[in-house]
Amino acid sequence: MSSYAPLKNDTFLRALLRQPTDYTPLWLMRQAGRYLPEYRATRQRAGSFLGLAKNPDYATEVTLQPLDRFPLDAAILFSDILTVPDAMGLGLYFTEGEGPQFERPLQDEKAVMALRAPDLSDLSYVFDAVTQIRTELNGRVPLIGFSGSPWTLACYMVEGRGSREFHGVKKMLYQRPDLMHHILETNAAAVAAYLNAQIDAGAQAVMLFDSWGGALADGAYQAFSLHYMEKVVRQLKKEKDGVRIPSIVFTKGGGLWLEQIANIGADALGLDWTMNLGRARALVGDRVALQGNLDPAVLLADTDQIRAEVVKTLESFGKPGPGTGHVFNLGHGISQHTNPEAVAVMVEAVHEISRNMRL
Amino acid sequence: MSSYAPLKNDTFLRALLRQPTDYTPLWLMRQAGRYLPEYRATRQRAGSFLGLAKNPDYATEVTLQPLDRFPLDAAILFSDILTVPDAMGLGLYFTEGEGPQFERPLQDEKAVMALRAPDLSDLSYVFDAVTQIRTELNGRVPLIGFSGSPWTLACYMVEGRGSREFHGVKKMLYQRPDLMHHILETNAAAVAAYLNAQIDAGAQAVMLFDSWGGALADGAYQAFSLHYMEKVVRQLKKEKDGVRIPSIVFTKGGGLWLEQIANIGADALGLDWTMNLGRARALVGDRVALQGNLDPAVLLADTDQIRAEVVKTLESFGKPGPGTGHVFNLGHGISQHTNPEAVAVMVEAVHEISRNMRL
Numbered sequence: 001m002s003s004y005a006p007l008k009n010d011t012f013l014r015a016l017l018r019q020p021t022d023y024t025p026l027w028l029m030r031q032a033g034r035y036l037p038e039y040r041a042t043r044q045r046a047g048s049f050l051g052l053a054k055n056p057d058y059a060t061e062v063t064l065q066p067l068d069r070f071p072l073d074a075a076i077l078f079s080d081i082l083t084v085p086d087a088m089g090l091g092l093y094f095t096e097g098e099g100p101q102f103e104r105p106l107q108d109e110k111a112v113m114a115l116r117a118p119d120l121s122d123l124s125y126v127f128d129a130v131t132q133i134r135t136e137l138n139g140r141v142p143l144i145g146f147s148g149s150p151w152t153l154a155c156y157m158v159e160g161r162g163s164r165e166f167h168g169v170k171k172m173l174y175q176r177p178d179l180m181h182h183i184l185e186t187n188a189a190a191v192a193a194y195l196n197a198q199i200d201a202g203a204q205a206v207m208l209f210d211s212w213g214g215a216l217a218d219g220a221y222q223a224f225s226l227h228y229m230e231k232v233v234r235q236l237k238k239e240k241d242g243v244r245i246p247s248i249v250f251t252k253g254g255g256l257w258l259e260q261i262a263n264i265g266a267d268a269l270g271l272d273w274t275m276n277l278g279r280a281r282a283l284v285g286d287r288v289a290l291q292g293n294l295d296p297a298v299l300l301a302d303t304d305q306i307r308a309e310v311v312k313t314l315e316s317f318g319k320p321g322p323g324t325g326h327v328f329n330l331g332h333g334i335s336q337h338t339n340p341e342a343v344a345v346m347v348e349a350v351h352e353i354s355r356n357m358r359l
Numbered sequence: 360m361s362s363y364a365p366l367k368n369d370t371f372l373r374a375l376l377r378q379p380t381d382y383t384p385l386w387l388m389r390q391a392g393r394y395l396p397e398y399r400a401t402r403q404r405a406g407s408f409l410g411l412a413k414n415p416d417y418a419t420e421v422t423l424q425p426l427d428r429f430p431l432d433a434a435i436l437f438s439d440i441l442t443v444p445d446a447m448g449l450g451l452y453f454t455e456g457e458g459p460q461f462e463r464p465l466q467d468e469k470a471v472m473a474l475r476a477p478d479l480s481d482l483s484y485v486f487d488a489v490t491q492i493r494t495e496l497n498g499r500v501p502l503i504g505f506s507g508s509p510w511t512l513a514c515y516m517v518e519g520r521g522s523r524e525f526h527g528v529k530k531m532l533y534q535r536p537d538l539m540h541h542i543l544e545t546n547a548a549a550v551a552a553y554l555n556a557q558i559d560a561g562a563q564a565v566m567l568f569d570s571w572g573g574a575l576a577d578g579a580y581q582a583f584s585l586h587y588m589e590k591v592v593r594q595l596k597k598e599k600d601g602v603r604i605p606s607i608v609f610t611k612g613g614g615l616w617l618e619q620i621a622n623i624g625a626d627a628l629g630l631d632w633t634m635n636l637g638r639a640r641a642l643v644g645d646r647v648a649l650q651g652n653l654d655p656a657v658l659l660a661d662t663d664q665i666r667a668e669v670v671k672t673l674e675s676f677g678k679p680g681p682g683t684g685h686v687f688n689l690g691h692g693i694s695q696h697t698n699p700e701a702v703a704v705m706v707e708a709v710h711e712i713s714r715n716m717r718l
Contacts, residue, residue, distance in 0.1 A: 164523075167696060170656035174664050217632035217654040217690070219671065255615045256633055273576035274615055295576040297529035305533050312578065331576070337526060 002241040004202065005139035012074040013142050016205060016246035016268045016289050018325040024314060024354035025073030026347065027144070030333030031066040032078045036340060038065045049094050053080045059129040060136055067140065069340060070347045073327075074205070075137055076144040077198070079126055081209060084147065084190050085157045087118035098161070105160030107168075112179045117190040120197050127201035134202030145203030147194050149210035149251075150187035150232065151225035157183065166215050173224055180224060188228040192235035199237050199245050207248040207270070208232060214253020221257055230264035248291055252332060255280070262287045273331035277316040281324060289325030290317065296330045299342040306342060310349040319357050328354070361600040363561065364498035371433040372501050375564060375605035375627045375648050377684040383673060383713035384432035385706065386503070389692030390425040391437045395699060397424050408453050412439045418488040419495055426499065428699060429706045432686075433564070434496055435503040436557070438485055440568060443506065443549050444516045446477035457520070464519030471538045476549040479556050486560035493561030504562030506553050508569035508610075509546035509591065510584035516542065525574050532583055539583060547587040551594035558596050558604050566607040566629070567591060573612020580616055589623035607650055611691060614639070621646045632690035636675040640683060648684030649676065655689045658701040665701060669708040678716050687713070 011025040046052035086092035091103030158169040213225040250270025262284040271292035370384040405411035422437040445451035450462030517528040572584040609629025621643040630651035
C-alpha cells in the first residue's frame with residue numbers, strides 16, 4: 001500500500017496503459033521552464049540552474065508551477081538530464097548563455113575504462129525531490145520521473161558539451177566501438193538503477209529522453225542507442241505498491257525506427273512533429289501508446305491557429321479505440337519564447353475537443 | 360549539338376537515369392571545401408567567402424580541386440546556397456565565424472509583398488562560372504548545378520540567418536500562411552528560372568537542397584516545402600542539346616516522406632544517413648534513383664573502419680538491378696575536420712567494392 005494520497009486524476013496513466021479515457025490527457029515537455037515568469041523568479045532566487053535543480057525545495061516549487069496555471073494531466077520531475085554523469089564524477093557545470101558542460105569529459109581510453117556507475121547516494125537530492133513533489137501533489141496528477149538515454153548521456157560525456165554534429169562521440173563510435181559500448185553498458189546500468197530509485201521514491205511513470213538518437217545512422221542507432229534503451233527498460237520495475245509504473249521512450253528524430261522502438265518493452269513512445277500520428281498508430285498497432293506531437297512553434301501563433309493545429313493532431317491520431325492510447329504533448333520541449341496564454345488555449349482545446357471526439 | 364568536349368565518364372548520369380553502370384559512381388556534398396588545404400589557400404587569396412563565390416575564376420578553381428585529388432564521378436558548381444535571395448535584394452553578407460546573414464530579412468508584410476523574383480542578369484556570375492567550369496572540365500565528368508529549395512531559402516530570408524529551431528519562419532507559417540505561400544511561390548519561380556539558366560549555361564544535372572525541410576511538421580512539410588519543390592521540378596528543362604538533364608531532390612531529415620518525395624518528378628532522391636538504403640529502395644521501387652548516404656563522421660575514422668562502412672552502405676542498397684540506380688555520397692556535407700586521405704580511401708573503396716559486387 002502506498003502512503004501517498006490516492007490519485008484523483010489517472011487519465012494520463014490510463015492512456016499510457018491503453019485503457020479507455022474520457023478525454024486525451026496532456027502534459028508538456030519542459031512544462032516547468034523559462035516561458036513562465038514564476039519559474040524565472042524562482043531560478044533567480046536559486047542563484048543558478050544547478051542551485052535550482054539540486055535543491056529539492058526549489059525543484060518541488062518549479063515542478064508544481066505549471067500545474068497551478070494549467071489543468072495538465074501529469075507533473076514531471078524538474079531536474080537536469082545530466083545528473084547521472086555528474087554523479088559519475090565528470091563535473092557538470094553551466095556558464096551563462098551556454099548549455100551544460102563537463103569539466104572532465106571522456107576523452108581517452110583511460111578515462112573511459114575508469115568509468116563506473118554512480119553511487120546512488122550522490123543522487124539523493126533527486127530522489128528527495130521526487131518524494132517531496134509526490135507528497136505535495138497530494139494526488140492531483142501522477143508524477144513522471146525521467147533520465148537521459150544511455151546514448152544521449154554518452155554524447156555529452158564524450159563531447160563534454162552539447163554539439164550540433166557530434167563528431168567526437170561519433171568518431172569514437174566508428175573508430176573504437178569497444179570503448180563506446182563500455183560507456184553505454186555503464187550508462188545503461190546506471191540509468192536503470194536511477195529510474196528504479198525514482199520509482200521507489202514515488203515516481204508513477206518514467207520516461208527515457210533519447211534527445212540525440214536521431215543523429216545516428218541507421219544501424220548505428222539500433223546498436224548504440226536502441227539496444228541500451230532496451231537494456232534499461234527490461235530492468236525497470238513494472239509495479240510499485242501493486243500499481244503499474246508505465247514507461248515512455250522518446251527518440252527525437254526516430255520516426256524511421258518506430259516499429260523497432262515499439263518492440264523494446266516500453267508502454268509508450270514519444271513522437272516528434274515529423275511523424276504522422278495516424279501512420280504511427282497504424283505501424284505500432286496495439287503494442288504501445290503514443291505521446292505527442294504538436295510542433296512547439298505552433299504555440300507562437302494566435303488562438304485560432306493553435307486550436308486548428310490541436311484539431312489536426314487529435315484527428316491525425318483519431319478516436320482512441322480498444323487497446324490504443326494517446327497522450328497529447330509537444331514534439332519537443334516548449335520554447336522559452338512561448339506566451340503562457342497560448343499554453344492555456346492549447347490545454348483547453350485538447351481537453352474540450354478530445355472529449356467531444358469521444359461522444 | 361553541344362559545343363563542349365564529349366563526356367568521358369557518364370557513370371553518374373547513367374546511375375541517375377537508372378541505367379546499368381560498371382560501378383557505383385560517387386561525389387561528395389561540399390567536396391570543394393575547407394577540408395582541402397588548396398581550397399583554404401584559394402579562399403585566402405579571394406579575401407572572403409563571397410569574393411570566392413562571386414568570382415567565376417575562383418569558383419572554377421575550387422570546383423576542380425577535389426577532382427584533381429580524387430577520381431570522383433561528378434563536379435558540382437561551387438557557389439553559395441543564398442545567391443537567389445541575395446539577387447532579390449536582401450543583402451547577403453558573411454561575418455567571420457558566423458554563417459550567412461541578410462541585411463534586410465523579410466520581417467513584415469510589406470517586405471514580403473514587395474518580394475520579386477530576381478533579374479537573372481544579377482546572377483550572371485553564377486552562369487559564367489558554370490560555363491567556365493564545364494569548359495575546363497573538358498568532358499572529364501558531368502557538372503552538377505544546384506539551388507536551395509524554396510522553403511530552405513525562405514528559412515534564411517525570414518530568419519535573416521541560420522537557426523536551430525526556425526521559430527521566426529515557423530511563426531509566420533502558422534500565423535500567416537498566406538504570407539509564407541507568397542514567399543514560396545516567388546522562390547519557386549525564381550529557383551526554376553535559376554536552375555534552367557544553369558542548364559543553359561552548361562550544367563548537366565541539377566540538385567535541389569532542401570536543407571531545412573526536415574524541421575517541418577508532417578503536413579507542413581508537404582504544403583510548404585514539397586509542394587514548391589514539385590513546382591520547381593515540373594518547370595525544369597528535361598533536355599539540353601538532345602541530352603537528358605537529370606534532377607536530384609534532397610530533403611535532409613526527409614526519410615519519413617520518401618514515398619511522397621519520389622512522386623514529384625525528380626530523377627533521383629538524396630538520402631541522409633538515418634534512412635536504410637535497402638528499405639528506401641524497396642519503398643521507391645524503380646521510380647527514382649537514390650543518392651547517399653554515408654555518415655560524414657565515418658571519414659573521421661581509420662582506413663579499416665571506412666572500408667567496412669562503405670561495404671555496409673553498398674550492401675544496404677544491394678546490387679543495382681534493372682531500373683534502379685545508386686549514386687554513392689555522404690548523407691550531408693563533408694566535415695571541415697576530414698583528413699583528405701580518408702576521402703581517398705573511401706573513393707577507392709566505393710569504386711573497387713561496387714565493381715566487384717557487379718561481377
